[in-house]
Amino acid sequence: MSRIAIRNATIVTMNPGRQVLRDRVLVVAGDRIAGLEPAATWVPSPGDEILDARGRIVLPGFVNTHAHTAQQLGRGLADDVDLMTLLHDRVFPYESSMAPDDSYVSTLLFGIEQIANGTTTFADAGIQHASPTVQGITELGIRAAFCYSVTDAGEGLPSGWKLSADESIARQEEAYARYHGAANGRIRWWFGLRTLFNNSDQVVELTAEAARRLNTHVHMHLAQSPGEVKYCQDARGASPIRLLAKLGLLGPNLLAVHCLYTDDEEIDLMAEHGVKLSHNPAAGLKIMGVPRIIPFRERGVVTALGTDSGASNNRNSMPDEMWLTTLLQKGAHGDPAVMTAQEVLEMATIDGARALGWDDEIGSLEVGKKADLVVVDPGTSNMQPLHDPIANLVFCMKTDNIQYTMCDGVWLMKDRRIGHVDVPAVLRAVHEHAGQVRERSGIQLPARFPGA
Ligand SMILES: [Zn+2]
Structure with missing residues (x-):
């Protein structure tokens, strides 16, 4: 089974003790979190995909x-x-x-x-x-x-x-x-x-x-x-x-x-x-x-x-x-x-x-749970400095700080890029379909400014 390992991150687990882990490697195997291993002793296996997330924060999705x-x-x-x-x-x-x-x-x-x-x-x-x-x-x-x-x-x-x-x-x-x-x-x-x-x-x-x-x-x-x-x-x-x-x-x-x-x-x-x-x-x-x-x-x-x-x-x-x-x-x-x-x-x-009655599988980063997570890059002007990381996640973080998204052990976004869906094609289809549905619905919007 292929494994993904996330190293060097600050891991905000949201587990029952609300532990924030440093010096751990989060290991994903298949669709689940397989380990939160001490970094000092963790050894990668051949074929492991490794993400060096130094300076990043990992959260549950x-x-x-x-x-x-x-x-x-x-x-x-x-x-x-x-x-x-x-x-x-x-x-x-x-x-x-x-x-x-x-x-x-x-x-x-x-x-x-x-x-x-x-x-x-x-x-x-x-x-x-x-x-x-x-x-x-x-x-x-x-x-x-x-x-x-x-x-x-x-x-x-x-x-x-x-x-x-x-x-x-x-x-x-x-x-x-x-x-x-x-x-x-x-x-x-x-x-x-x-x-x-x-x-x-x-x-x-x-x-x-x-x-x-x-x-x-x-x-x-x-x-x-x-x-x-x-x-x-x-x-x-x-x-x-x-x-x-x-x-x-x-x-x-x-x-x-x-x-x-x-x-x-x-x-x-x-x-x-x-x-x-x-x-x-x-x-x-x-x-x-x-x-x-x-x-x-x-x-x-x-x-x-x-x-x-x-x-x-x-x-x-x-x-x-x-x-x-x-x-x-x-x-x-x-x-x-x-x-x-x-x-x-x-x-x-x-x-x-x-x-949602789904907390046996998701909502926190714990061994055995589904690998649903995000990697936040706080190294941007809107999130620095990082005196209080948890506060910054709520008071400062914007969508653009979400750098990676994983669901069910699969990367859905890597370095802000969604690769498995043709995003430009979807946006073109949106333009077409949104207008067609509006036309069929007969909805008329009042003009906000002349010519708008
Ligand atoms: Zn609603």
């Missing part, structure tokens, strides 16, 4: 817990508008106008951006066409948890999106049977629920049952606006989290996304049931309000980071979200001591893995 591959080609179509306009007038028409080959191109663009920013695993909140999306991820070499974004009720849905609750579950079970565990286990299939505006009580109950039966997870946008809370209280008899408690969806396999508008009792309910929270600071600020996460963390809710979509955030960069997470919470709480760099780094790595 980032885990992006909330993304939308289907919205990547819609970047720039939903700016400066409120949430309902974004959904009903921009994102829904765009996504519903996608053909299978558009999904493929959208997935490739998304994945290229993830690899470039050091993300090796992501959870998608709902895809359009499964086969080309899975194909794209298989070619890209990253790890993903997919679902369909189920809609069975409510207003504002494109034609063809409103399936019955039973049809929605059957479609997902079929995809689970086909894709769960594909690509050497890099692909997992989950159940998706779009929002309570478009999900009936019945589909929520059936989803809870099916996900438990198949031992998989559920991805859902929740408590995104005061309007959603009011709608749930008026039309469904309880606020969002209380409603889900009643319907049996709260559990350790639920990834609840956003949750800006939850009261303390609802956060207690989430903690009690082991629900995980995906915090997406950029999308939250842009569309929903000021996200709080400290009350969740104080109650022991696993909180992780997500970028959300090209349409709702525009930057799908985990380094950007890390930076924003710490600044936002410091400002919102009026306390510069909250959300430390080490907490944010946990959210982006091991807690992301915990949120």
Whole structure:
């Protein structure tokens, strides 16, 4: 078996002791970390590929817990508008106008951006066409948890999106049977629920049952606006989290996304049931309000980071979200001591893995785990000097500092170059497909400046 050895780096393991190792060689064999050997005694074997990473920092690959591959080609179509306009007038028409080959191109663009920013695993909140999306991820070499974004009720849905609750579950079970565990286990299939505006009580109950039966997870946008809370209280008899408690969806396999508008009792309910929270600071600020996460963390809710979509955030960069997470919470709480760099780094790595129920395999650099890692080059003007490396990773690092990305023991980016995907060809296809989908969707953007 071919081995890859990374020497002379500072290794930020994110293991249970949060050890930072120097003078160790990280050895990868096949898809796993095979050793963290003392440098003084380690001897390479013939055929070993050796990366001398002197002056570099090795981290676990980032885990992006909330993304939308289907919205990547819609970047720039939903700016400066409120949430309902974004959904009903921009994102829904765009996504519903996608053909299978558009999904493929959208997935490739998304994945290229993830690899470039050091993300090796992501959870998608709902895809359009499964086969080309899975194909794209298989070619890209990253790890993903997919679902369909189920809609069975409510207003504002494109034609063809409103399936019955039973049809929605059957479609997902079929995809689970086909894709769960594909690509050497890099692909997992989950159940998706779009929002309570478009999900009936019945589909929520059936989803809870099916996900438990198949031992998989559920991805859902929740408590995104005061309007959603009011709608749930008026039309469904309880606020969002209380409603889900009643319907049996709260559990350790639920990834609840956003949750800006939850009261303390609802956060207690989430903690009690082991629900995980995906915090997406950029999308939250842009569309929903000021996200709080400290009350969740104080109650022991696993909180992780997500970028959300090209349409709702525009930057799908985990380094950007890390930076924003710490600044936002410091400002919102009026306390510069909250959300430390080490907490944010946990959210982006091991807690992301915990949120996805994947921490037995990823999220930290430990012998036996999957070899998902990034090599950071801090030798640039924006990261020097390096008095406090962990702080610099959160407060200073930019996407360009991610020099190498590895997933499943395979280099996906080397020295900033992604070699296994034809990036220029993908960018040409993006130009073509993004325009075609927009034309079919009929979305008209107001001109911002004359001639723009
Ligand atoms: Zn989302």
